Amino acid sequence: MSFDLPMVWAAIIAFGVFLYVLLDGFDLGIGLLFPFFDREHDRQVMLNTVAPVWDGNETWMVLGGASLYAAFPVAYSVLLPATYLPIIGMVCGLIFRGVAFEIRAKARRSQRLWDLAFMLGSATAIFCQGLVLGTLLQGIPVVNRQFAGGPFDWLSPFGLLAGLGLLVTYATLACGWLIMKTDGDLQRRIYVAMKPLVWALLAIIAVVSAWTVLGQDAVARRWFAMPDLFFFLPVPVLVLACVFGIQRAIRQKRDRQPFVLTAAILFLGYTGLIISIFPNIIPPSLDIWAASSPPSSQKFTLVGAAIIVPIIIVYSAMSYWVFRGKVRHDDPGYH
């Protein structure tokens, strides 16, 4: 092979995970905003903004998981036992939330119960994803290509912080999305809710960054080595610029900028994360080449992925295009 297969697969999975976090981020975040919007009318509109796309969004998580299993089985078989209970929690949360999303539209007497399942399911799934992320960032001990830590390693202050961080991130994304997709009184109230969330997001990013840099020498060396520092410096600067941009957009009631800029912050944070750990797939010691399946597996799977992933991307983009614009309560036929 003339090109580096593990790099290709790492890029595909990194891309898939980012799409997942961005897309499922805003629709999961709606579950977090639900408790603060009690009127059925508002809830209906909020759900309608994501009804045509939410299950397509989750496609990326399943695709990412399956690709990780096929291309980096060692990473898969280390990460999942290391984050055993958060993974189970995430999957159960997603199941509850997905089914509640659909069933509430068919429910009469039991609708409140399904709403509760929707909110709790969303929150659990997000928090557990944060725990997984936190565990990964902190590093997972690997001996002999196997997880070598304890059953509750994920339950660390840093893991909990990452869980909280992801809750704030997804709630902010959801606000941005809803500002873009709604209008009137509902939109006005979401503008109000988004303001403090953006500051909280900045604070969380700052704390998480400081924690990883101070706590892990490898990460600090990566970021502060000369001359790399100059290439990496734009990342935190741009994050700050985006945060102020969002605050300004909220003041000026520009309804697309908040979402776009929040997505940009997410992208920058994600890039920062990759800078911190690359070329490891499981820090501190497992890199993408050591975690790879043999070339025959990666080649075989790449053929299918090269054909089908572009089709899924085009199709998803079409869905978003068809459903562009504001969603109002009297729009027919979302359920």
Place this chain on the structure above:
Amino acid sequence: MSIPTDQALLLARWQFAFTVSFHIIFPAISIGLASYLAVLEGLWLRTKNTVYRDLFFFWSKVFAVGFAMGVVSGVVMSYEFGTNWSGFSSIAGSVTGPLLTYEVLTAFFLEAGFLGIMLFGWHKVGPRAHFFATLMVATGTLISTFWILASNSWMHTPQGYAWQDGRIVPVDWLKIVFNPSFPYRLMHMALAAFIVAATLVAACSAWHLLRGRKDAAIRKAFSMALWLLLVVVPIQIVVGDAHGINTREYQPAKIAAIEGLWETETGGTSLNLVGWPDMDKEETRFAVKVPHLGSVILTHSWDGEIRGLKSFPKEDRPNSTIVFWSFRVMVGMGMLLLLMALAGLVLRRGGRLYEQRAFQRFVLLMAPSGLIALLAGWITTESGRQPWVVYGVLRTRDAVSAISAQQVGTSLMILILVYFAVFGTGIYYMLKLMRNGPDLPRDAAEEDASDTGKGQPRFDHRPLSRPTDPIDE
């Protein structure tokens, strides 16, 4: 690092058994119904008889719920490979991972493109385009079956691989996919899915007939399902027999366990009809034997030799008590289904099929028979593979993650609660849809009011939003 204990291993096995058993119910229903729907739509296009169209609308709702439940419950299992079975993922993942990924890609391709048109596009695309979409969905479910069965069959009869640094690496993908047991297992499973769907359609129709609803749609569905069973059940028996002969060649210990056979008998092996295989005493107690029948069934000869369990080391024997009985449950269900299909044929003379209440009650009672046979069959083949996860290559105890019994036990409890709550609701909703039945025959003026596709956004494709019947009224 915690060392997996025997309890952790046992709980992990229970967890997988529980989740996979719950899961397989839904794909089996949707694989079978997808093909049924394709047939219904083809007949509607050809004959323009509205009965077929009404049945298509009705069963597409049940299909949609089953499909959604299948997707959701399948996701859990792909994570279990990592959480509970990381030894398996890390050692054999290079072979099974790509096969699983192909299944996921197929499923998403199908879901992205054609499912939405099939479920919501009746008024939005032409009849031929719609029929094409339905055919693609039916084909897609079978392609998904293809990949999953390729992976599973490889675990039973592995080939085309090599060991490298303590890991299994793929050498020849054609050999891996088309491994010796694959054709038999694929056929057996696909036919089982058809039988599952047919028993549900027949039982649902019987229920409506018993309640006095005898309009054309109900009668047609009842008749079609019984015809299908009459054709498919005998084929399934032949395929099952061929599968058994294949298993005797490649997994002789499984066959010995299924038959409760301890000694290698010479001059013809008898068959234990019933009995209680005792793993400790190494004998089958209370056995009722038929001389030579074992040889006749498994070798198709009067005195062919079958190896007994004692010829395998103790640590290589599957649990005979379980597979002996799960196999007999499967075969028993098959025989009852054959009887049911034949009785239906007899009752067609003189049109008694739609009048004979005792028969309809029997069909209703047989509603779960397809699913019971399916589960019993899977229990037989999977338990029969033990103590191996990849037969002869990787032991189950070496495949489990380094996790504690507490972790697996906790997650098992959580999953049991979630499954009964969520998938229980799904099953309840499917039953409710079946109870409501297809729409009653309508006037020409009302024809256009059928709900499929009306008011649905153009690219909606979430299967669960297809049925609109309330769940709690």
